[in-house]
Amino acid sequence: MKALTVIPLQAGTAALSDMPEPPESDGPVLVETLAVGVCGTDIEILSGEYGWAPPGEERLVLGHESLGRVLQAPSGSGLAEGDLVVGIVRRPDPVPCLSCSVLEWDFCRNGMYTERGIKEHHGYCSERYRITPDFAVKVDAALGLLGVLLEPISVVAKAWEQVDRVGGRAHWAPETVLVTGAGPIGLLAALIGVQRGLDVHVLDQVTEGVKPDLVRDLGASYHTGKVVDALEDPDVVIECTGVPALVFDAMTNVGTGGVVCLTGVSSGGHVLDVDEGLLNRSMVLENVAVVGSVNANRRHYEAAADALAKADRAWLERLVNRRVPLDRWQDALQRQPDDVKVVIEVNIP
Ligand code: BGC
Numbered sequence: 001m002k003a004l005t006v007i008p009l010q011a012g013t014a015a016l017s018d019m020p021e022p023p024e025s026d027g028p029v030l031v032e033t034l035a036v037g038v039c040g041t042d043i044e045i046l047s048g049e050y051g052w053a054p055p056g057e058e059r060l061v062l063g064h065e066s067l068g069r070v071l072q073a074p075s076g077s078g079l080a081e082g083d084l085v086v087g088i089v090r091r092p093d094p095v096p097c098l099s100c101s102v103l104e105w106d107f108c109r110n111g112m113y114t115e116r117g118i119k120e121h122h123g124y125c126s127e128r129y130r131i132t133p134d135f136a137v138k139v140d141a142a143l144g145l146l147g148v149l150l151e152p153i154s155v156v157a158k159a160w161e162q163v164d165r166v167g168g169r170a171h172w173a174p175e176t177v178l179v180t181g182a183g184p185i186g187l188l189a190a191l192i193g194v195q196r197g198l199d200v201h202v203l204d205q206v207t208e209g210v211k212p213d214l215v216r217d218l219g220a221s222y223h224t225g226k227v228v229d230a231l232e233d234p235d236v237v238i239e240c241t242g243v244p245a246l247v248f249d250a251m252t253n254v255g256t257g258g259v260v261c262l263t264g265v266s267s268g269g270h271v272l273d274v275d276e277g278l279l280n281r282s283m284v285l286e287n288v289a290v291v292g293s294v295n296a297n298r299r300h301y302e303a304a305a306d307a308l309a310k311a312d313r314a315w316l317e318r319l320v321n322r323r324v325p326l327d328r329w330q331d332a333l334q335r336q337p338d339d340v341k342v343v344i345e346v347n348i349p
Contacts, residue, residue: 003126004036004329004344005059011048016329017059019126026122027132029079030072031087033346035148035323036125037065038332039184040265041118046333049267052119063125063344064089064117067139067148077133084143085136086150087124090115090295106158106295115295125326127347137301140309145323146316147308148343149188154296154304156188156238159261160196161300162293163236166259170287174235174259175199180227180250181240182211184341185263187218187319189238192307194218201231203246209338210318217315227253234258242266248274256286263293 001021007013022030042062045051053060066087073079092100093112100108117123139147167174177193179186182204193200200220204211207224215222223230227246233255239247242264254260282288296304308316322342324332332344 001127002326003061003122004063004326005061006045006051007058008045008051008053008060009048011046013048014046014062014329014333016326019061019122022122022126022128022130024130026130027135028072028074029070029077029085029131029133029136030128031068031085031131031136032071032128033063033066033068033124033126034084034348035067035145035343035345036063036123037148037152038342038344039065039152043333045118050118054120054122060117061122061124061126062117063123064115065148065151066124067145067150068124068129070136071128073133079133079136079138084139084141084147085131086139086147086301087116087129087131088135088137088296088298088301089118089151090297091121091135104297106297106300125344125346134298137298137305139305143308143313145343145345146313146320149184149308149316149319149341150301150304151296152184152341153188153192153307154301155263155294156185156192157303157307158296158300159189159238159263159293160192161303162291163238163259163261166289166291167236169289170257176231176234176255177201177236177238178203178227178231178234178250179238179240180204180246181264182206182215182222183240184319186238186240187211187214187340189240189263190215190218190220191311191315193236193238194220195307195310198236201234203227203230210321210340214315214318214340237261238263240264244270244272248272248279251288251290252279252282254288256288258286258288260288260290261293262290
């Protein structure tokens with residue numbers, strides 16, 4: 001079967017490969033892939049900066065944001081032929097650590113987890129894949145291809161859960177949120193903020209194109225420029241860029257008792273000339289909390305499915321702005337100015 005593969009840590013090795021049918025060891029549910037979303041992590045893997053092939057193999061099948069249709073499922077699995085499903089990305093470590101043993105693999109303590117399409121386990125960008133029922137999340141058939149947004153929104157659902165849990169250390173009634181970055185993660189974080197009835201502000205660099213409109217059409221406010229000018233003392237900041245200067249500004253400009261949740265992954269090697277004393281002073285004197293958040297467990301996928309179901313379909317359609325067939329996968333990776341979420345279509349005539 002055809003699959004989009006890469007030799008991890010070697011740039012320029014992506015290829016449409018002929019791979020064996022998915023191994024039975026991946027699970028009894030056989031799924032035909034319909035679509036795979038492309039995100040920053042995929043671009044990093046393709047650039048040779050991240051990613052691990054399965055042990056003993058040279059190539060890794062890409063794709064961790066997926067949507068597929070069940071071809072075969074054992075009776076009693078809760079899944080049936082024709083169901084639309086999204087595969088969870090992470091698998092618990094085999095030890096398992098304290099977190100993985102309670103199915104909170106997103107908090108894996110020993111780093112021995114695997115991730116489909118990223119770390120030591122083939123991804124979903126192949127014509128078919130296999131999975132165990134507990135790692136396949138059913139999506140509402142009415143969502144159609146938009147179900148491919150479930151994985152990115154699960155990451156954001158986890159981030160919001162972190163905000164709630166950290167905020168809940170004291171009386172917590174947030175009203176305002178600043179989201180930095182209007183990429184798919186930022187826009188989906190803003191969507192959940194609006195669904196929660198918060199006053200949502202989104203900061204990005206671009207002044208035109210679809211992103212400002214997508215933000216405004218959510219009922220949120222769009223800003224360019226500096227964090228400090230976008231919104232004074234927000235209760236919550238969801239940082240979705242990983243840009244070091246923005247991360248620092250987010251931490252120093254959040255309101256008293258506020259929570260900053262970092263979701264963007266920065267590359268190392270950026271040394272900022274910052275006033276660490278000021279950062280420490282404002283964090284201590286204002287009870288500021290900064291929390292990092294990665295990945296998602298099944299609870300977050302389920303919260304994400306609710307958020308997607310409540311969202312305006314036409315708005316979600318605009319988020320998925322480009323669909324490219326698998327045979328033209330190179331086009332999907334070529335960033336275009338108005339790209340928000342690009343998906344590769346598999347098994348779609
Ligand atoms: C994925 C997460 C994953 C992280 C780190 C992100 O792009 O959405 O599921 O844990 O990359 O590998």
